[in-house]
Amino acid sequence: MNRLLILALGMFSIGTASFVMAGLLPEMAASFNISVGDAASMIAAFAVAYALMLPIAATLMVNLPYKPILVVGMSILAVGHVVSALAPNLEAAIAGRALGGLGGALFMPIAGAAATAIVAQEHWGRSLAIITAGLSASTAIGAPVGIALSTSFGDWRLGMWLVAALAGAAAIGLGTLLAPIPKPDAKRMVGDLLASVAKPAVLGVLGTTLFLMIGSYIVHTYASVILMPATNGRGETLALLMAAWGVAATIGTFTAGRLTDRWGARPIIVGGLMVLSLNFLLLPVLTYSPFISVLPLAVWGGIAWSCLVPLQHQLVKAAPSSASIVLGLNTSAIYLGVSLSASIGKHVSQTFGSEYLSMVAAGFTILALGVYGRIQRIESRSSGKTTYC
Structure with missing residues (x-):
C-alpha cells in the first residue's frame, strides 16, 4: 500500500x-x-x-x-x-x-x-x-x-x-x-510491443477514452457558462460546485477499483457511459440552482473518472507485456480529448449557442459507448462468446 x-x-x-x-x-x-x-x-x-x-x-x-x-x-x-x-x-x-x-x-x-x-x-x-x-x-x-x-x-x-x-x-x-x-525479465522488441498495441481491444479502449474525455471536458471547460443559471456569475459558487465535482471524482475512482475487481471492467464502463450520457442530456434542466446542481455534477465527476479505471484495467489485461506503452497511449488519449474539447466547445458555442454544449457532450459519450460496444462484439465473436453491449 x-x-x-x-x-x-x-x-x-x-x-x-x-x-x-x-x-x-x-x-x-x-x-x-x-x-x-x-x-x-x-x-x-x-x-x-x-x-x-x-x-x-x-x-x-x-x-x-x-x-x-x-x-x-x-x-x-x-x-x-x-x-x-x-x-x-x-x-x-x-x-x-x-x-x-x-x-x-x-x-x-x-x-x-x-x-x-x-x-x-x-x-x-x-x-x-x-x-x-x-x-x-x-x-x-x-x-x-x-x-x-x-x-x-x-x-x-x-x-x-x-x-x-x-x-x-x-x-x-x-x-x-x-x-x-x-x-518482466524478458527483453521486449519494439516491433513486438507495437504489434500488441494494434490489437482491436487496445484500439477500442483508446477510442472510448478519447470520446469520453472530449464529452466530459466540453462540460468542464465551459462549466462557467453551463452553470451560469446556478451561479449567477458568482465565482465562489462555481468554485464550490467544481470542488464537489472533484470530490465525487476521487470517490468514484476509488469505488471503481473495487467494483472492477469484483464484477469486471465491462459492466462498469457500459453502465457508466449510459448514466453519464443521460446526465449530460438532463444537465440544462438540473442546473437552475446551486443546490440542485450538486447532484448532476457529482454524477458527472464520479462516473467520468470511475470509467477510466476499468478502461486502464482492460488495456493492461489486453497487452500485459506492453502495459507502460498502452497506458501511456491512454493518457495521451485523455490529454488529446481535453485539448479537442476546448476547440469543439468553442465551435458549438459560436455556431449554435452555449445551450447546446451539454447535448454535444452527451453525443460524444454516446459515441464512446458505441465504440466500446463495437469492439466488445468483435472480441466476443473471436472468442466465441456473446455480448449485448
Whole structure:
C-alpha cells in the first residue's frame, strides 16, 4: 500500500501541474504584460509536451528498471516548474512548463505499469484506482490550493512553486521509500510491443477514452457558462460546485477499483457511459440552482473518472507485456480529448449557442459507448462468446 501511495503522490503532482495553470492566467498575463490568450500557452506547452512525449518515452524505456525512471520523471517535473517560477519572461516560463511535461510523460505510464506489477491480477483494479485517485484528487485539492495560494498573494509563481514542492517530495519519497519493483525479465522488441498495441481491444479502449474525455471536458471547460443559471456569475459558487465535482471524482475512482475487481471492467464502463450520457442530456434542466446542481455534477465527476479505471484495467489485461506503452497511449488519449474539447466547445458555442454544449457532450459519450460496444462484439465473436453491449 505504501508503494502505491507514493505513486499516487506523483500522480497528484502531475494533476496539479495540469490543472492549476488555468486559474493563474490573469495574474501571469499581468506580470508579463501580455494577453490572457498568450498566457494560455503555458497550458498548451505542458499538455503538448506531455501528450507527444508520453508514448515515445514509454516505448523507449519499456525494458529499463521502473524505479529510476519514476524518480527521474518526478525530478524533471520539479525542475521544470522551478524554471517557470524563476522565469524572467514568457518564453522561459513556457520552456519550464514543457520540461515539466516531459517529466510527467516519463512518470505516468511507468507508474501505471508499476502499480499492476506489485499486486496480483485480481487486485489490479484497486491498484490502478489508488494511483488514478491521486490524479483526480488534484482537481479537488491540488489545483484549488495552488490557485487560492497564488491569487491570495497576487503571484502566479506560487502555483509553480507548489508543483515543484509536490514533485520534489514525490521524487524523494520514491528514491528513499520505494522498494525495487518487479518487472518482466524478458527483453521486449519494439516491433513486438507495437504489434500488441494494434490489437482491436487496445484500439477500442483508446477510442472510448478519447470520446469520453472530449464529452466530459466540453462540460468542464465551459462549466462557467453551463452553470451560469446556478451561479449567477458568482465565482465562489462555481468554485464550490467544481470542488464537489472533484470530490465525487476521487470517490468514484476509488469505488471503481473495487467494483472492477469484483464484477469486471465491462459492466462498469457500459453502465457508466449510459448514466453519464443521460446526465449530460438532463444537465440544462438540473442546473437552475446551486443546490440542485450538486447532484448532476457529482454524477458527472464520479462516473467520468470511475470509467477510466476499468478502461486502464482492460488495456493492461489486453497487452500485459506492453502495459507502460498502452497506458501511456491512454493518457495521451485523455490529454488529446481535453485539448479537442476546448476547440469543439468553442465551435458549438459560436455556431449554435452555449445551450447546446451539454447535448454535444452527451453525443460524444454516446459515441464512446458505441465504440466500446463495437469492439466488445468483435472480441466476443473471436472468442466465441456473446455480448449485448
